[in-house]
Amino acid sequence: MGITRKSFIGSIIGVAALSFTGSVHAQQNAPILIGATVPMTGPLSLTGKQYQNSLAMAEEDINKAGGINSRQIKIVFEDTQASNSTAVNAFVKLAQETKPAFFFLSSYSTQNLAVAPELAKVQVPAMYAGGADAVAEGGNEWMFRVRPADSVAAEGMVKATLDVIKAKKPGILYIQNDFGQGGAQTAAKRFEAAGIAVVGMEAYGQNDKDFSAQLLNLRGKGADTILIFNYPQDGALVLRQAKLLGLKMPLVTSSAALVPAATQLLSPADLEGVWGVVDAYMDVSVGGRMKDYVERFKSKFGIDPDPYGLAYYDGAMLMADGMRKVGTDPKTLRDWLEAVKGWQGIGHVYSYDKKGNGVRDLTVVKAKAGTKTLELVQPVTLN
Amino acid sequence: MADFVQLLVNGLAIGSVYALAAIGFVIVYSATGVVNFAAGQFVMYGTFAGVATLINLQLPWPLAYGTALIIMAMFGVLFFVSVYLPMRRGSIVTIIIGTVAISITIQNAALLSFGSWPFRLPSPVEDSSIALGGTIISTHALGVVGVTAIMVGGLWLLFNRTSVGVGMRAVAQDLQAAKLMGLKVNRLLALSWVLAAVLAGVAGLMLGPMWFADVNMGDPIALKAFAATIIGGFGSLPGAIVGGLFVGLSEVLGASYVSSAYKDLISFGIMIAFLLVRPQGVFGEKIQDRG
Numbered sequence: 001m002g003i004t005r006k007s008f009i010g011s012i013i014g015v016a017a018l019s020f021t022g023s024v025h026a027q028q029n030a031p032i033l034i035g036a037t038v039p040m041t042g043p044l045s046l047t048g049k050q051y052q053n054s055l056a057m058a059e060e061d062i063n064k065a066g067g068i069n070s071r072q073i074k075i076v077f078e079d080t081q082a083s084n085s086t087a088v089n090a091f092v093k094l095a096q097e098t099k100p101a102f103f104f105l106s107s108y109s110t111q112n113l114a115v116a117p118e119l120a121k122v123q124v125p126a127m128y129a130g131g132a133d134a135v136a137e138g139g140n141e142w143m144f145r146v147r148p149a150d151s152v153a154a155e156g157m158v159k160a161t162l163d164v165i166k167a168k169k170p171g172i173l174y175i176q177n178d179f180g181q182g183g184a185q186t187a188a189k190r191f192e193a194a195g196i197a198v199v200g201m202e203a204y205g206q207n208d209k210d211f212s213a214q215l216l217n218l219r220g221k222g223a224d225t226i227l228i229f230n231y232p233q234d235g236a237l238v239l240r241q242a243k244l245l246g247l248k249m250p251l252v253t254s255s256a257a258l259v260p261a262a263t264q265l266l267s268p269a270d271l272e273g274v275w276g277v278v279d280a281y282m283d284v285s286v287g288g289r290m291k292d293y294v295e296r297f298k299s300k301f302g303i304d305p306d307p308y309g310l311a312y313y314d315g316a317m318l319m320a321d322g323m324r325k326v327g328t329d330p331k332t333l334r335d336w337l338e339a340v341k342g343w344q345g346i347g348h349v350y351s352y353d354k355k356g357n358g359v360r361d362l363t364v365v366k367a368k369a370g371t372k373t374l375e376l377v378q379p380v381t382l383n
Numbered sequence: 384m385a386d387f388v389q390l391l392v393n394g395l396a397i398g399s400v401y402a403l404a405a406i407g408f409v410i411v412y413s414a415t416g417v418v419n420f421a422a423g424q425f426v427m428y429g430t431f432a433g434v435a436t437l438i439n440l441q442l443p444w445p446l447a448y449g450t451a452l453i454i455m456a457m458f459g460v461l462f463f464v465s466v467y468l469p470m471r472r473g474s475i476v477t478i479i480i481g482t483v484a485i486s487i488t489i490q491n492a493a494l495l496s497f498g499s500w501p502f503r504l505p506s507p508v509e510d511s512s513i514a515l516g517g518t519i520i521s522t523h524a525l526g527v528v529g530v531t532a533i534m535v536g537g538l539w540l541l542f543n544r545t546s547v548g549v550g551m552r553a554v555a556q557d558l559q560a561a562k563l564m565g566l567k568v569n570r571l572l573a574l575s576w577v578l579a580a581v582l583a584g585v586a587g588l589m590l591g592p593m594w595f596a597d598v599n600m601g602d603p604i605a606l607k608a609f610a611a612t613i614i615g616g617f618g619s620l621p622g623a624i625v626g627g628l629f630v631g632l633s634e635v636l637g638a639s640y641v642s643s644a645y646k647d648l649i650s651f652g653i654m655i656a657f658l659l660v661r662p663q664g665v666f667g668e669k670i671q672d673r674g
Contacts, residue, residue: 045494045499213639217639244510245519264503265502
């Protein structure tokens with residue numbers, strides 16, 4: 001018995017329809033892929049590992065809560081190391097092979113700036129934690145910052161220097177990159193606006209290990225307080241060397257010097273007379289969701305969490321909220337994020353502007369005398 | 384003046400570490416003709432040998448330091464057997480790429496073993512300091528300078544007053560002649576690697592309390608040690624010492640009296656100037672072809 005043309009075409013259509021239905025069904029059950037470019041190795045992994053852990057915890061929590069309208073999420077990580085070109089390659093690899101619905105970029109501004117043009121081509125919303133104002137000023141509508149911008153942090157440091165320490169002759173020490181230079185310049189302008197002259201500005205390289213020349217120069221210029229724009233390890237080293245050199249003036253650090261990875265390198269004596277501006281005050285005494293987050297993170301990963309990681313956790317929760325409400329269409333999700341106002345994360349209240357800046361609150365802290373415990377001096381909210 | 388003295392001691396302490404790394408570099412190059420691009424990772428490995436013995440095993444000071452240096456000596460032997468011997472007949476490019484690859488491997492092995500968080504390696508003198516007028520000098524920094532001086536003295540005695548040292552120099556000067564004279568060349572070559580590893584271990588143990596133990600600390604040290612050997616003279620032990628001290632001092636004093644933003648430019652600028660004007664360095668001989 002021969003096959004008629006009609007039955008042959010019918011069976012082809014049937015098979016095609018079946019496979020199409022199958023693929024749609026499979027797609028509905030497939031996890032939503034999220035790309036994360038994180039410094040997992042190299043000198044920047046000190047903080048990178050923290051937000052890799054936080055994102056992994058967020059993925060677990062989102063999926064336990066039913067995922068995104070019954071679809072699970074899966075975060076795919078790529079290593080950016082400490083290099084801009086590696087960060088770009090990591091991003092492009094994810095964009096081409098994984099095709100994620102959403103991205104998390106690293107917390108290093110130089111890498112964010114390098115990746116921004118590629119993100120503009122891909123046109124998928126992304127969250128990042130680099131603080132440099134230059135990233136937001138670049139006008140990439142797909143980028144949303146989950147931490148305070150450096151200008152906000154610098155303003156907070158100036159506020160602490162003027163209002164809390166009441167310094168008259170501040171000096172500035174900064175790491176020589178987009179973050180450090182931007183922060184130092186913002187701080188200098190703010191001091192100038194307050195009628196206070198900065199007595200000196202000193203720089204150091206990312207791989208530098210000796211800061212005696214810069215610290216002694218600032219002391220020689222009569223600095224009564226030193227503001228430090230630093231990364232974690234160099235920040236800890238600066239604080240330690242300042243004590244070894246016998247510097248007595250207060251030191252005001254940016255947040256990186258007070259993350260657990262840095263403070264574990266310091267003694268209580270190293271932290272004497274040290275103030276800092278941290279993104280969020282992370283202590284179980286805060287209670288509520290903060291207590292829960294800190295305790296769960298510590299039991300899961302065996303280390304204390306830091307504010308950078310918390311920012312990514314909050315970011316992932318905000319992303320999930322958006323996806324549940326408006327789906328995963330990139331443009332719709334981007335528009336929803338831009339319209340977010342007063343979204344209550346664990347670490348911050350998120351309200352986005354047209355430039356993708358979402359956080360304007362931070363905290364001034366100080367080490368409790370004779371201990372390494374940070375105590376809250378005052379919360380700061382800036383416009 | 385007080386600040387100058389403080390900077391001088393700091394510069395000498397950092398320069399001493401560069402000098403030790405550079406000496407290791409020179410010993411290996413003189414004996415084997417290999418430019419060891421993993422020299423910085425040798426220092427890092429020495430620091431982490433200290434982390435293992437002092438922090439993880441909590442051994443008392445002399446035993447911890449002794450064990451760390453034995454670990455480094457074994458590491459030198461392992462490097463000789465597993466890296467140098469298989470590559471020694473390869474081209475210069477093969478050896479360079481090989482040592483760079485090994486350098487990356489060592490770094491990532493340390494990352495996997497110890498994690499990304501740095502350690503604070505303790506010092507036998509802790510954070511004590513000596514106050515002289517307005518100057519506060521770290522006892523550890525002074526100790527680093529003293530230990531380096533002792534190591535240099537010990538090396539001089541080894542190379543000039545012992546048959547093993549004379550044999551090592553003979554192998555470095557003419558390998559074939561040394562073989563014909565009945566010297567155990569392979570053993571002496573292995574000893575060169577052991578010596579380089581032990582010196583790097585001493586540098587690493589002294590550096591840990593100053594800079595923290597960090598798996599990424601090797602590369603900057605390698606660059607500075609390389610600059611020190613170029614300035615002092617490739618293949619010259621006195622040159623490595625002078626070059627190391629010079630780089631350390633120019634780094635610290637340059638940052639203070641010229642510009643903190645351009646201090647590395649000063650060190651490497653001087654190195655480039657030497658390469659252009661006097662490629663044999665301060666103490667080096669006229670460069671000739673070498674196998």
